[in-house]
Amino acid sequence: MVNFVLIVILCFINGNLGSNSEENPINDKLPEDGRFNFTQLARKYGHHAMEYKVTTEDGYILGLFRIRGKNRRNKKRLPVLLMHGIADSSDAWLIRGNLSLGITLANSGYDIWFGNIRGNRYSRNHVKLDPDKDVQFWDFSFHENGYYDLPIIIDKVLKETGFKKLNAIGFSQGNTIFYVLCSTRPEYNSKINVMMALAPICYLQNVRLPLSYIISISPVLYDLLSDLGINEVANDNSLLNTFEKIICTLPDIGYDVCIEKIMFPFTGYDSEELEPSFVPVLVGHFPTSTALKSLYHFAQVGYRRIFGQFDYGISGNLENYNSTIPPIYDLNLVTTKIVLYVCLNDKISTVEDVQILRSRLPNVVRYIVSPRWMCNHIDNVWGKHMYDYLFPYVYEVLESY
Numbered sequence: 001m002v003n004f005v006l007i008v009i010l011c012f013i014n015g016n017l018g019s020n021s022e023e024n025p026i027n028d029k030l031p032e033d034g035r036f037n038f039t040q041l042a043r044k045y046g047h048h049a050m051e052y053k054v055t056t057e058d059g060y061i062l063g064l065f066r067i068r069g070k071n072r073r074n075k076k077r078l079p080v081l082l083m084h085g086i087a088d089s090s091d092a093w094l095i096r097g098n099l100s101l102g103i104t105l106a107n108s109g110y111d112i113w114f115g116n117i118r119g120n121r122y123s124r125n126h127v128k129l130d131p132d133k134d135v136q137f138w139d140f141s142f143h144e145n146g147y148y149d150l151p152i153i154i155d156k157v158l159k160e161t162g163f164k165k166l167n168a169i170g171f172s173q174g175n176t177i178f179y180v181l182c183s184t185r186p187e188y189n190s191k192i193n194v195m196m197a198l199a200p201i202c203y204l205q206n207v208r209l210p211l212s213y214i215i216s217i218s219p220v221l222y223d224l225l226s227d228l229g230i231n232e233v234a235n236d237n238s239l240l241n242t243f244e245k246i247i248c249t250l251p252d253i254g255y256d257v258c259i260e261k262i263m264f265p266f267t268g269y270d271s272e273e274l275e276p277s278f279v280p281v282l283v284g285h286f287p288t289s290t291a292l293k294s295l296y297h298f299a300q301v302g303y304r305r306i307f308g309q310f311d312y313g314i315s316g317n318l319e320n321y322n323s324t325i326p327p328i329y330d331l332n333l334v335t336t337k338i339v340l341y342v343c344l345n346d347k348i349s350t351v352e353d354v355q356i357l358r359s360r361l362p363n364v365v366r367y368i369v370s371p372r373w374m375c376n377h378i379d380n381v382w383g384k385h386m387y388d389y390l391f392p393y394v395y396e397v398l399e400s401y
């Protein structure tokens, strides 16, 4: 267990070094799909991506992409919004190329929108704050992603398309933020027709080792890292990401170290779905910047066993919330239709925790257990054969509600 903690600390200590935006020469060693950005990937796989910028109430400038499927026979189809997971970006939906959900839906003619939350490679901008100099830029968690980022993204999609509702698909944190939004701004329930939650994340009290152990020591880790001045994690040009690109792409040993020894213990093992040749593509895109506070907020949800706002401690809570304890997100207010898609081998979004979520959400219209019993957390976006065990359900959901 100690080695996991060391790995975590090492990763984070290097998390915000070298954060200037110059091109990192290590990227030249990656294959095309590892180097390409969203627009280039879309083009390579046959689609033109449009880029939009939206600015949140609190000044963050977010990159939003759109691929309008070519074959738009059915103009009545609602637009589909895809929201990525933690320390990730819209690229997640394209890096499997022709086998990815983004390209597959685009080929079927859907009007697809790809959001990016504050801090990641497409949303590292603010009207006033400089992400490299101002620590306040990184003072956010999934709360702000749900409360500020998601509504402005949804409103932009509806404004551009002229629809009153959209369909949404969120992976991991990409569905947590919908529960935050719909409970804190209930008027958004009516703007979402159905939200399909892949690897649903809300309660985190049954996550497996070693993540559960890291959650249990997270208060100490957070204090330590904050004292070291670390606010941003996994900047694209950080030492962490540079080491990742060097070590993980070494023949044979790279896969063993990065995927078998580090990634799978957290996400669940499924080497069939993440083959060695995909790793050089993956490391070009994941992880990408996020806030340390956001990781800690998730850890708090885990050890407090409560889906609530960030816990600052008694005096901080009084200051922020005028209450000694942080407000709880009221899931009864999340009245929009929700489909839960869970994988049996997922060590982060466990069946037990999804059952708790399912019992507390008032409008779960479907609960789907992936037919692939080895399916783990990341198979939901990066799996090689998602067209087998995931896409049929996605089409069914998009066409039924």
Ligand SMILES: *[C@@H]1O[C@H](CO)[C@@H](O)[C@H](O)[C@H]1NC(C)=O
Pocket: 037, 038, 039, 040, 051
């Ligand atoms: C992607 O890269 C191309 C070529 O460097 C650049 O012109 C384009 O602006 C980039 N797109 C985004 C969204 O960063």
Ligand SMILES: *[C@@H]1O[C@H](CO)[C@@H](O)[C@H](O)[C@H]1NC(C)=O
Pocket: 044, 045, 097, 098
């Ligand atoms: C993706 O699939 C399309 C349609 O089958 C094919 O024409 C294209 O060559 C494929 N692209 C790549 C890069 O494999």
Ligand SMILES: *[C@@H]1O[C@H](CO)[C@@H](O)[C@H](O)[C@H]1NC(C)=O
Pocket: 322
């Ligand atoms: C804070 O809470 C107390 C007790 O609930 C209430 O009396 C007071 O008006 C609140 N203060 C503010 C600034 O909301």
